[in-house]
Amino acid sequence: MSSFLNVQGLRKSFGGHLVVLDDINFQMEAGERVVIIGPSGSGKSTLLRCVMGLEKIDKGRIELEGARYIEANPKSKKDNFVDIPVRNKVGMVFQHYTLFPHLTVLGNLILAPMRARGESRSSATERAMQLLDRLGLKSKAGAFPGMLSGGQKQRVAIARALLLDPKIMLFDEVTSALDPELVTEVEGVMLELAEQKMSMMIVTHDMWFAKRIATRVIFSADGRIIEDAPPAKMFTNPSEPRTADFLKKVLHVETIS
Numbered sequence: 001m002s003s004f005l006n007v008q009g010l011r012k013s014f015g016g017h018l019v020v021l022d023d024i025n026f027q028m029e030a031g032e033r034v035v036i037i038g039p040s041g042s043g044k045s046t047l048l049r050c051v052m053g054l055e056k057i058d059k060g061r062i063e064l065e066g067a068r069y070i071e072a073n074p075k076s077k078k079d080n081f082v083d084i085p086v087r088n089k090v091g092m093v094f095q096h097y098t099l100f101p102h103l104t105v106l107g108n109l110i111l112a113p114m115r116a117r118g119e120s121r122s123s124a125t126e127r128a129m130q131l132l133d134r135l136g137l138k139s140k141a142g143a144f145p146g147m148l149s150g151g152q153k154q155r156v157a158i159a160r161a162l163l164l165d166p167k168i169m170l171f172d173e174v175t176s177a178l179d180p181e182l183v184t185e186v187e188g189v190m191l192e193l194a195e196q197k198m199s200m201m202i203v204t205h206d207m208w209f210a211k212r213i214a215t216r217v218i219f220s221a222d223g224r225i226i227e228d229a230p231p232a233k234m235f236t237n238p239s240e241p242r243t244a245d246f247l248k249k250v251l252h253v254e255t256i257s
């Protein structure tokens with residue numbers, strides 16, 4: 001089957017016995033925005049990290065646009081097969097800012113395009129400045145991360161991922177470490193990307209934002225995807241009390257109507 005992103009039979013354990021993801025089969029089409037919700041420890045971050053190629057998987061394969069880029073070796077415990085050029089089409093932003101503190105904002109942005117893609121400094125700088133301008137951060141190009149607010153740092157982290165022209169962006173609780181007043185500016189950037197039809201997988205505990213941005217919502221629990229539906233159905237259909245109960249029970253949140 002050809003999907004934009006295709007996760008087949010994914011199994012991931014830690015230390016050989018803690019099975020965090022068990023036979024995950026998941027497909028998404030280009031332009032979809034899939035929000036993953038579920039109880040703490042249910043493997044949401046691990047799923048994103050596997051799709052990004054940051055975790056060694058036990059079983060399964062992951063394809064992007066029909067190209068296999070990660071596959072477990074079923075016959076041995078050797079490293080996974082990883083197709084780096086395809087994997088590099090996946091961008092990720094983490095909960096905690098991962099900017100290099102000793103580099104300026106511009107320095108952080110142009111490092112990967114120059115190193116990973118062999119882009120010239122002038123070309124990477126030009127693209128970085130355009131992107132910073134678009135995100136309202138042009139005046140911060142020469143600043144060091146320590147001089148920025150949390151919201152600004154996360155916007156720079158998003159810009160850094162975007163500069164590699166990803167086909168899909170993964171967001172792992174990118175606003176949960178931010179003060180409430182800074183959340184909106186980061187969510188605003190994500191909503192802008194949504195308008196531009198960027199494909200996204202988003203882990204968030206913010207149900208209001210999930211409702212706003214998702215084209216699809218997935219519940220993960222006990223190592224599996226247990227529900228997969230459009231958000232309108234998920235959040236508003238009173239004929240599906242199981243959904244409301246689920247949210248209340250596992251996330252300790254009220255459903256939004």
Ligand SMILES: Nc1ncnc2c1ncn2[C@@H]1O[C@H](COP(=O)(O)OP(=O)(O)OP(=O)(O)O)[C@@H](O)[C@H]1O
Binds near residue numbers: 020040043047
């Ligand atoms: N590097 C690791 N080594 C060992 N165990 C790990 C590692 N990373 C995650 N785990 C475990 O895997 C399980 C899933 O973790 P994960 O962070 O994916 O859950 P989550 O659903 O994102 O949780 P939360 O909502 O709290 O962020 C947890 O039990 C966690 O302790």
